[in-house]
Amino acid sequence: MERDSSPSDQFHRYKNLIQNGDNPDITKERQGASFNLYNMQCFVYENDHKLQRRQEILEFVESHREFDDPVHPHFLNRDEQIDRATRKCLAMVDNLDAIDVTDYFDEAPLYQLLTIGRELHCLSLHYGMFLPTIQVHTEKSLILGPFQMAASKAILGTFAQTELGHGSNLSKLETTATYDATTKEFVIHTPTMSAGKWWPGGLGKSANYAAVMAQLYTSGESKGPHLFMVQLRDNAHAPLPGVTVGDIGPKLGNNANDNGFLIFDHYRIPRRNMFMKYSKVEADGTYIPPPHAKLGFGAMVLVRLLMIRDQTCQLGAAAVIAIRYSAVRHSAVRQGEINEGEGEVQILDYRTQQYRLLPQLARSFPSSQRMRSRNSTSKYVTKQINNNANMELLPELHALSSGLKAVITWEVAQGIEQLRLSCGGHGYSRASAFPDMYAYAVGGCTYEGENIVMLLQVARFLMMIAKEVRSGNPKLAEIAEYIAKPDAVTARISSWKTCSDEDIIHDFEAVTRKLIFATFDRLTTLERTMKKKEAWNACSIDLCKAARMHVKTYLVKNFLARVRTCEDPASRTVMHTLAKLYAFDLISGGGGHFMKGGFLSEKQFNEVQLGIYEMLAAIRPDSVALADSWAISDLELRSVLGRRDGNVYPALLEWAQQSPLNQN
Numbered sequence: 001m002e003r004d005s006s007p008s009d010q011f012h013r014y015k016n017l018i019q020n021g022d023n024p025d026i027t028k029e030r031q032g033a034s035f036n037l038y039n040m041q042c043f044v045y046e047n048d049h050k051l052q053r054r055q056e057i058l059e060f061v062e063s064h065r066e067f068d069d070p071v072h073p074h075f076l077n078r079d080e081q082i083d084r085a086t087r088k089c090l091a092m093v094d095n096l097d098a099i100d101v102t103d104y105f106d107e108a109p110l111y112q113l114l115t116i117g118r119e120l121h122c123l124s125l126h127y128g129m130f131l132p133t134i135q136v137h138t139e140k141s142l143i144l145g146p147f148q149m150a151a152s153k154a155i156l157g158t159f160a161q162t163e164l165g166h167g168s169n170l171s172k173l174e175t176t177a178t179y180d181a182t183t184k185e186f187v188i189h190t191p192t193m194s195a196g197k198w199w200p201g202g203l204g205k206s207a208n209y210a211a212v213m214a215q216l217y218t219s220g221e222s223k224g225p226h227l228f229m230v231q232l233r234d235n236a237h238a239p240l241p242g243v244t245v246g247d248i249g250p251k252l253g254n255n256a257n258d259n260g261f262l263i264f265d266h267y268r269i270p271r272r273n274m275f276m277k278y279s280k281v282e283a284d285g286t287y288i289p290p291p292h293a294k295l296g297f298g299a300m301v302l303v304r305l306l307m308i309r310d311q312t313c314q315l316g317a318a319a320v321i322a323i324r325y326s327a328v329r330h331s332a333v334r335q336g337e338i339n340e341g342e343g344e345v346q347i348l349d350y351r352t353q354q355y356r357l358l359p360q361l362a363r364s365f366p367s368s369q370r371m372r373s374r375n376s377t378s379k380y381v382t383k384q385i386n387n388n389a390n391m392e393l394l395p396e397l398h399a400l401s402s403g404l405k406a407v408i409t410w411e412v413a414q415g416i417e418q419l420r421l422s423c424g425g426h427g428y429s430r431a432s433a434f435p436d437m438y439a440y441a442v443g444g445c446t447y448e449g450e451n452i453v454m455l456l457q458v459a460r461f462l463m464m465i466a467k468e469v470r471s472g473n474p475k476l477a478e479i480a481e482y483i484a485k486p487d488a489v490t491a492r493i494s495s496w497k498t499c500s501d502e503d504i505i506h507d508f509e510a511v512t513r514k515l516i517f518a519t520f521d522r523l524t525t526l527e528r529t530m531k532k533k534e535a536w537n538a539c540s541i542d543l544c545k546a547a548r549m550h551v552k553t554y555l556v557k558n559f560l561a562r563v564r565t566c567e568d569p570a571s572r573t574v575m576h577t578l579a580k581l582y583a584f585d586l587i588s589g590g591g592g593h594f595m596k597g598g599f600l601s602e603k604q605f606n607e608v609q610l611g612i613y614e615m616l617a618a619i620r621p622d623s624v625a626l627a628d629s630w631a632i633s634d635l636e637l638r639s640v641l642g643r644r645d646g647n648v649y650p651a652l653l654e655w656a657q658q659s660p661l662n663q664n
């Protein structure tokens with residue numbers, strides 16, 4: 001499709017949001033915005049091209065009948081949900097020409113949301129983990145075959161790591177891969193009940209291959225967990241002899257995905273099926289270790305960054321729903337109308353409602369935007385690692401991706417629930433989309449690294465830095481430079497209108513630094529009387545707190561920096577207030593850390609609180625337009641409460657009428 005970004009086209013797209021027949025409340029909100037929506041959308045999506053592509057992909061999906069839903073997915077049972085998602089998934093991958101498949105951060109996730117919705121499906125793991133595993137872990141000379149087979153769907157794979165008895169503790173996985181030099185095969189085996197693989201997506205019914213993590217034994221010695229390419233099902237899709245496989249049953253969400261279990265009984269695979277890019281087993285059983293222990297982390301970093309971006313967009317969508325609904329919903333309970341005689345107010349006018357909505361909206365912006373630049377860093381690092389060239393950036397990026405993953409998935413899940421509650425009873429209906437959003441998002445707190453375990457990894461990085469700083473010989477990467485700055489005794493924060501970005505950053509850095517060193521000192525004191533691991537465990541709550549603050553400081557700094565790049569003054573003003581609201585809300589929530597030792601005075605804390613109330617009032621007139629700046633179509637949103645036109649009540653009735661209970 002030809003692109004046209006002339007001013008008239010831009011205006012047309014802006015006007016499209018306001019149409020005849022819309023709920024008058026939502027139209028009034030849009031007309032009252034203090035900024036030009038198109039300019040703001042360009043800022044949010046970084047350029048007009050991305051906006052244009054969103055529109056083109058939407059039009060493509062809407063014009064293809066195979067993406068239609070004859071029955072609303074909410075009214076399907078699990079079998080039907082799996083059938084629907086599989087049908088759509090195949091249609092989606094048959095039409096991949098519609099998107100730039102290398103744009104994992106924007107086009108690919110948008111396309112999936114539009115075609116299938118918020119569901120992991122039978123190919124999620126194939127594309128999300130199996131293909132990247134082949135790319136990262138297969139020797140260059142051998143990659144073409146498996147990659148082409150996987151890319152063309154001649155084989156469908158999953159990633160099988162977690163077992164019934166072990167998830168986070170990789171070193172204790174029990175599945176074994178024992179090399180038999182006489183036949184030049186590995187024998188994959190499940191020696192105990194707890195060694196059964198449990199959870200891999202797409203395993204229950206769909207995948208015929210898996211990348212299996214198993215303890216390698218060769219020449220009678222254990223070499224730790226390694227990855228193996230294992231065929232599970234034959235050409236007729238029946239499990240091969242020695243393989244027992246099935247679905248693990250319904251879960252809190254993602255029920256269109258057949259997460260499965262897998263048990264091996266002395267199942268043999270050829271030697272070449274070990275992923276041998278980094279470590280190797282020679283034909284005679286000789287083991288060759290990887291040149292660097294952290295090789296292979298690049299794929300994990302990229303997958304986490306993708307996940308963070310996806311999750312943040314979920315929070316953005318939830319905020320869009322709750323804000324639009326709050327603009328059309330009216331209420332006045334007991335205390336009566338705010339202005340006598342003017343009727344019930346839009347619930348968006350209640351300060352308590354603004355307090356529920358706007359900090360969540362603010363939260364949805366910084367992480368989604370930073371992910372794009374982190375994507376390029378991650379690609380750079382992966383390239384360096386793959387060329388065995390430069391490992392220096394890896395600990396920083398690994399710690400950052402682990403920390404962002406833990407903080408953001410938690411905030412997204414909590415935020416969605418808060419936004420659901422803000423919509424009263426209708427938020428509880430699946431028509432709102434909140435229940436499905438929450439179920440989808442909260443899974444992210446566990447998979448790809450359980451959140452607490454992730455925070456403790458960040459803490460390990462921070463403790464290493466603290467030790468280096470104390471020893472006077474720090475080698476600090478960009479993200480950790482502030483840890484070596486001199487201590488600050490008092491906070492600089494003041495009224496939201498007068499305090500500068502530098503003041504805010506100064507205070508966040510100072511508080512985080514203090515927290516890191518206080519934890520480091522406690523840890524080293526405990527280590528004098530305890531074993532290292534015991535001391536670590538005793539300190540672990542503080543370690544997690546320090547890790548969280550480190551990530552939040554990073555997010556605040558980046559949000560403020562990103563706002564400075566906004567070229568449109570009106571958009572920049574609103575975004576700047578939103579960024580300050582984000583920072584002030586974090587200070588208010590973490591008041592204990594900020595007030596410790598009198599760093600933040602009571603007067604300053606009161607200014608922070610008052611600032612939040614004033615910023616809520618300042619942002620209120622722009623809230624619907626800010627929600628619109630996410631440029632999310634109704635098809636992508638899939639929510640009766642968040643529809644563009646605001647006509648919620650007739651749509652709710654229409655939705656309910658599709659219930660099978662109403663068919664006879």
Ligand SMILES: Cc1cc2nc3c(=O)[nH]c(=O)nc-3n(C[C@H](O)[C@H](O)[C@H](O)COP(=O)(O)OP(=O)(O)OC[C@H]3O[C@@H](n4cnc5c(N)ncnc54)[C@H](O)[C@@H]3O)c2cc1C
Nearest residue numbers: 159160161162166167168199200201443446447448450452
């Ligand atoms: C929706 C979903 C999809 C999934 N998909 C896949 C998949 O495709 N493939 C796959 O292999 N797996 C998959 N998993 C499994 C997932 O990766 C694991 O559940 C996850 O790694 C956590 O492991 P666990 O369940 O064994 O929990 P555990 O590790 O047993 O954790 C349980 C609790 O113990 C705590 N804990 C554990 N270790 C420590 C520690 N060292 N210090 C402090 N606290 C600790 C944790 O914080 C947590 O509170 C999926 C899980 C879900 C929910």
